Amino acid sequence: MCRAFPTTLKGPIRIWFSRLTPNSIGTFKELSAQFALPFIGGHRYKKSTACLMNIKQLEDETLRSYIAYFDKEALSIDEADNKILVVTFTNGLRKGKFLFSLYKNDPKTMSDVLYRATKYMNAEDALLA
Known part of the structure; x- marks a missing residue:
């Protein structure tokens, strides 16, 4: 052996x-x-949910690319709490109509946020076309 x-x-x-x-x-x-x-x-160390607080949407970054990056980072965290994901995602968004709509109708889960983001992105794409 x-x-x-x-x-x-x-x-x-x-x-x-x-x-x-x-x-x-x-x-x-x-x-x-x-x-x-x-x-x-x-050795890869496990990330904590605190690292999500550092993710911010850049001025020239689209909502679609911000969501993709945030999702990638969130998936690398074991047992991330849904409420924390919503708060950190919202905290990282730049000021605008979508962020205002999230504050106006407080989403409870990350699924709600992503559903609303998809509707918002589709509306933006339709207006651009």
């Missing part, structure tokens, strides 16, 4: 393993500790 182990490694991990000094590691615990050091930087 120990001789077959190196054949299962690929890429940078294989290079790291081949550079180990022969007989320098005596136990699996030592191997684990040595392995974690060079690759710990590549």
Whole structure:
């Protein structure tokens, strides 16, 4: 098993393993500790809902692209609360008619927000056409 182990490694991990000094590691615990050091930087940490507060719609950014970016970031958060998603999404919107309509008729879920955003975007597209 120990001789077959190196054949299962690929890429940078294989290079790291081949550079180990022969007989320098005596136990699996030592191997684990040595392995974690060079690759710990590549570990992806879970994001919190607080990072959604930093997402803002830019002046020249369309509502469609803002929604796409916000959705991508929201999906990377485990167990994001629906109320927090609505608040952070609304907080990031730039001032305008859509934001006013959201404040006028307070949406309860992110689905409500996205439904209304779709209607708003379709109306904008129709007016531009």
